[in-house]
Amino acid sequence: MNFKKITLYKEPALPEIDIKRLTDFLEENFPFKIEIKDNIFKELNIENINKLSKSRVTDIKNSFSVYKTSDIEFEFEKKLCQDSSLMNSTTKVEDAQEISQVFMYDGFELQKIFRYLNENDETLHIILTNRLTCTFDEKDERYHARAVICANPAIISTTGIIEAPAKPKEYYFEVMALKAQGLDKKSAKEKYKEQFLDYNDERLTKVVEGYILQVIFYNITGESFCEDIECRLNNAHWQKDLLFSQLEISKLCQKHNEILSNLN
Numbered sequence: 001m002n003f004k005k006i007t008l009y010k011e012p013a014l015p016e017i018d019i020k021r022l023t024d025f026l027e028e029n030f031p032f033k034i035e036i037k038d039n040i041f042k043e044l045n046i047e048n049i050n051k052l053s054k055s056r057v058t059d060i061k062n063s064f065s066v067y068k069t070s071d072i073e074f075e076f077e078k079k080l081c082q083d084s085s086l087m088n089s090t091t092k093v094e095d096a097q098e099i100s101q102v103f104m105y106d107g108f109e110l111q112k113i114f115r116y117l118n119e120n121d122e123t124l125h126i127i128l129t130n131r132l133t134c135t136f137d138e139k140d141e142r143y144h145a146r147a148v149i150c151a152n153p154a155i156i157s158t159t160g161i162i163e164a165p166a167k168p169k170e171y172y173f174e175v176m177a178l179k180a181q182g183l184d185k186k187s188a189k190e191k192y193k194e195q196f197l198d199y200n201d202e203r204l205t206k207v208v209e210g211y212i213l214q215v216i217f218y219n220i221t222g223e224s225f226c227e228d229i230e231c232r233l234n235n236a237h238w239q240k241d242l243l244f245s246q247l248e249i250s251k252l253c254q255k256h257n258e259i260l261s262n263l264n
């Protein structure tokens with residue numbers, strides 16, 4: 001670990017993420033200088049927007065290949081960079097007939113685009129975005145949605161936080177049953193709302209704190225995630241585990257707490 005400063009890039013399309021609270025949280029817990037910057041996608045030049053649009057993933061069963069962007073898609077990507085709230089007009093995972101309709105980006109390709117930020121190793125760059133990041137898993141040979149790409153620059157995908165850890169199985173069954181009857185999924189969402197995060201969820205700031213911790217600890221220790229579910233560095237595969245570690249427990253395990261104490 002060499003960094004002395006953290007630069008956090010905002011995602012303005014999500015007003016429920018309280019940047020002031022995140023800044024206070026970081027300043028209270030770490031000896032680093034904290035800098036907040038505007039949405040990084042607004043800064044991208046044409047060449048990088050081009051790379052960005054080519055990093056989209058539409059085929060989840062094959063490893064990354066450069067996406068062939070149409071002119072219309074490139075123009076839309078340009079607009080998305082200026083106004084990330086346009087992402088709300090794209091198809092959400094839960095509404096998609098086919099997963100290829102969803103805007104997804106290869107997380108490592110995305111990270112490569114932002115490597116230009118690393119002028120020196122004194123700053124850890126953390127990018128918040130509503131773009132859905134995913135990475136290809138060689139083991140089961142398919143792409144999976146990811147909430148966080150832990151490196152420097154690191155990317156935290158707010159859509160990934162909502163979509164990557166799974167919701168309760170019962171919820172999916174109820175939604176399927178409702179759909180089969182031509183009914184809306186609203187009643188199922190209401191019934192299970194305590195068990196998963198939804199879009200525009202007020203609990204998101206607290207959960208983002210946990211993912212920022214994961215990024216910082218990864219860059220300090222070189223180890224990703226903690227096995228202990230009672231630690232905020234736990235890599236949750238289920239929404240209920242995510243809410244448990246981040247909201248109910250809301251602290252680090254003893255081992256990681258000691259590492260934090262030694263920093264200060």
Ligand SMILES: [Zn+2]
Nearest residue numbers: 226231253256
């Ligand atoms: Zn831990």
